[in-house]
Amino acid sequence: EPEVTQTPSHQVTQMGQEVILRCVPISNHLYFYWYRQILGQKVEFLVSFYNNEISEKSEIFDDQFSVERPDGSNFTLKIRSTKLEDSAMYFCASSVTAYGYTFGSGTRLTVV
Amino acid sequence: AQRVTQPEKLLSVFKGAPVELKCNYSYSGSPELFWYVQYSRQRLQLLLRHISRESIKGFTADLNKGETSFHLKKPFAQEEDSAMYYCAPISGGSYIPTFGRGTSLIVHP
Numbered sequence: 001e002p003e004v005t006q007t008p009s010h011q012v013t014q015m016g017q018e019v020i021l022r023c024v025p026i027s028n029h030l031y032f033y034w035y036r037q038i039l040g041q042k043v044e045f046l047v048s049f050y051n052n053e054i055s056e057k058s059e060i061f062d063d064q065f066s067v068e069r070p071d072g073s074n075f076t077l078k079i080r081s082t083k084l085e086d087s088a089m090y091f092c093a094s095s096v097t098a099y100g101y102t103f104g105s106g107t108r109l110t111v112v
Numbered sequence: 113a114q115r116v117t118q119p120e121k122l123l124s125v126f127k128g129a130p131v132e133l134k135c136n137y138s139y140s141g142s143p144e145l146f147w148y149v150q151y152s153r154q155r156l157q158l159l160l161r162h163i164s165r166e167s168i169k170g171f172t173a174d175l176n177k178g179e180t181s182f183h184l185k186k187p188f189a190q191e192e193d194s195a196m197y198y199c200a201p202i203s204g205g206s207y208i209p210t211f212g213r214g215t216s217l218i219v220h221p
Contacts, residue, residue: 035211041213042212045211091155099161101209103155106155
């Protein structure tokens with residue numbers, strides 16, 4: 001069964017550093033998403049991406065965040081200057097239509 | 113404001129007991145509702161979509177528009193059902209589900 005792949009599984013970074021989280025969505029999927037889950041809290045939507053542009057984003061997705069699909073297979077989330085409160089599990093998801101997501105296993109980001 | 117509520121953070125039952133995980137929503141219009149499940153150390157995966165009206169792994173969920181609820185039910189819980197369960201409505205012209213805080217289901221042998 002096709003999977004959404006996320007790398008790395010765990011990333012530790014220093015506060016103020018830039019970090020890039022990588023995702024390889026399922027190949028025939030058209031919609032791509034990033035969610036995050038701070039430890040002990042609910043899963044929160046960050047951004048959706050379709051047709052090479054952001055289609056929706058939440059209030060969390062401020063200027064420190066950006067997404068890119070640089071080569072037609074990878075889908076990346078960049079945090080420009082990480083803060084302690086960015087520590088969370090980040091999930092990538094993709095879907096063929098606008099429904100029925102397939103999630104990746106997540107990247108745990110720890111900002112120290 | 114659009115809101116989804118899963119009132120129980122933790123639900124603990126014994127194997128063979130009935131299970132009901134509660135979800136209430138506050139959405140305008142006719143939301144579409146989903147349940148997602150996350151087993152230990154595994155990824156989030158879609159469990160149920162209300163319009164498909166199917167039963168997955170013995171779980172069912174009925175949309176009650178009067179009570180604005182979409183509770184997840186299973187008549188006889190199994191140990192392998194232990195997981196986090198998230199209710200996730202979609203509404204208002206957006207295709208983005210909003211996840212509830214989740215309910216941790218623990219099924220004891």
